Amino acid sequence: MKVLAVLSGGMDSTCALYKAMKEGHEIVKAVAFDYGSKHNKQEHKYAKQTCEKLDIPFKVINLDFSEFESDLLISGGDIPEGHYADPNMKKTVVPFRNGIMLAFSTGIAESCGAEAIMLGNHFGDHAVYPDCRKDFVEAMSQAMTLGTYEKIKLYAPFTEITKTDIAVLGDKLGVDWSLTYSCYNGRDKHCGKCGTCVERIEAFHDGKVNDPTEYE
Amino acid sequence: MKVLAVLSGGMDSTCALYKAMKEGHEIVKAVAFDYGSKHNKQEHKYAKQTCEKLDIPFKVINLDFSEFESDLLISGGDIPEGHYADPNMKKTVVPFRNGIMLAFSTGIAESCGAEAIMLGNHFGDHAVYPDCRKDFVEAMSQAMTLGTYEKIKLYAPFTEITKTDIAVLGDKLGVDWSLTYSCYNGRDKHCGKCGTCVERIEAFHDGKVNDPTEYE
Numbered sequence: 057m058k059v060l061a062v063l064s065g066g067m068d069s070t071c072a073l074y075k076a077m078k079e080g081h082e083i084v085k086a087v088a089f090d091y092g093s094k095h096n097k098q099e100h101k102y103a104k105q106t107c108e109k110l111d112i113p114f115k116v117i118n119l120d121f122s123e124f125e126s127d128l129l130i131s132g133g134d135i136p137e138g139h140y141a142d143p144n145m146k147k148t149v150v151p152f153r154n155g156i157m158l159a160f161s162t163g164i165a166e167s168c169g170a171e172a173i174m175l176g177n178h179f180g181d182h183a184v185y186p187d188c189r190k191d192f193v194e195a196m197s198q199a200m201t202l203g204t205y206e207k208i209k210l211y212a213p214f215t216e217i218t219k220t221d222i223a224v225l226g227d228k229l230g231v232d233w234s235l236t237y238s239c240y241n242g243r244d245k246h247c248g249k250c251g252t253c254v255e256r257i258e259a260f261h262d263g264k265v266n267d268p269t270e271y272e
Numbered sequence: 273m274k275v276l277a278v279l280s281g282g283m284d285s286t287c288a289l290y291k292a293m294k295e296g297h298e299i300v301k302a303v304a305f306d307y308g309s310k311h312n313k314q315e316h317k318y319a320k321q322t323c324e325k326l327d328i329p330f331k332v333i334n335l336d337f338s339e340f341e342s343d344l345l346i347s348g349g350d351i352p353e354g355h356y357a358d359p360n361m362k363k364t365v366v367p368f369r370n371g372i373m374l375a376f377s378t379g380i381a382e383s384c385g386a387e388a389i390m391l392g393n394h395f396g397d398h399a400v401y402p403d404c405r406k407d408f409v410e411a412m413s414q415a416m417t418l419g420t421y422e423k424i425k426l427y428a429p430f431t432e433i434t435k436t437d438i439a440v441l442g443d444k445l446g447v448d449w450s451l452t453y454s455c456y457n458g459r460d461k462h463c464g465k466c467g468t469c470v471e472r473i474e475a476f477h478d479g480k481v482n483d484p485t486e487y488e
Contacts, residue, residue, distance in 0.1 A: 120334050152382060167342075
């Protein structure tokens with residue numbers, strides 16, 4: 057299958073990319089979306105390096121999120137510390153972000169001849185993000201197929217597995233975790249304290265996978 | 273209902289806006305998307321004037337469509353002449369444009385407290401655009417509701433009526449047609465020959481509505 061990959065540069069999408077390639081899919085292109093978050097620039101540096109390593113064309117798409125409110129954005133407040141599933145993480149939600157990235161990618165897929173969109177959303181996202189849950193993913197997938205000439209499909213292999221599962225799977229697939237970035241604060245080193253850092257640390261720890269990350 | 277209006281500045285969305293207001297909905301904000309088409313700048317000038325007249329906040333969102341192929345875009349070829357439903361109009365399709373505008377608006381709606389998104393798609397769009405058809409609109413509407421905290425709804429009142437019906441309805445609602453723009457070529461005056469100009473002329477003519485447009 058010809059696949060357009062949505063590649064943020066985090067663990068999930070990077071692992072999904074390795075999995076898609078392992079399954080023999082042709083990755084036509086990888087795209088990342090810069091929506092003005094504190095960490096987009098950092099994570100996209102790593103996404104670019106992964107694509108160079110795997111010889112995949114990579115493009116960053118800039119989106120104007122000036123009408124959006126979220127502490128994840130440069131325009132928002134401080135990133136909360138704590139666990140990824142904590143209620144205060146809701147402040148870092150960027151409303152309908154997956155819906156927007158999927159819709160945008162669907163249009164690009166029709167333009168570049170891809171048959172499917174790869175998205176790395178996983179089960180652990182469900183607590184906080186309505187646009188990561190299975191029922192949303194199914195409805196959006198149907199909208200993508202019905203709204204396109206080429207009946208674009210969704211390839212979201214991690215909807216029902218956890219981040220720990222992803223760490224274990226990625227390790228088997230040979231993912232270079234040092235070329236992935238998770239921290240919501242977006243500084244050079246991972247802070248080790250924000251929700252996504254805590255989730256990253258837990259995934260490596262619980263999956264008994266070596267964590268190459270240098271935390272602040 | 274608090275409504276976020278997707279307002280291109282064409283006949284359909286302008287009429288939908290008047291209809292929503294007539295029905296007593298509160299228009300929180302109107303947004304237009306500049307995706308690099310030949311006619312975005314022109315149509316948005318009119319959308320802005322309509323919003324000033326109706327006292328509605330208006331914002332243009334710039335989107336990076338550099339990865340898209342379509343003759344509608346500045347980056348594409350010449351706009352074909354002929355009828356809107358002709359096969360050669362397919363060259364002007366911007367893949368999944370409605371999906372993208374709806375997804376983006378859904379995120380903005382969650383940020384600004386709107387409960388529904390208004391979209392002016394109509395039955396006559398169905399021939400050419402898969403992302404205007406009823407089955408797409410229904411699936412996308414479901415994705416929007418499932419993927420948001422506030423269960424954002426879709427208000428698309430024209431999915432089953434024609435552009436001629438819109439001309440007739442708008443006339444009753446007091447729409448100022450001189451503040452709407454349709455031409456795909458995007459010059460000061462409507463060309464009168466492209467698919468959307470031909471469709472505009474037909475709608476006014478068939479609906480026996482006075483057409484204030486000056487054609488080249």
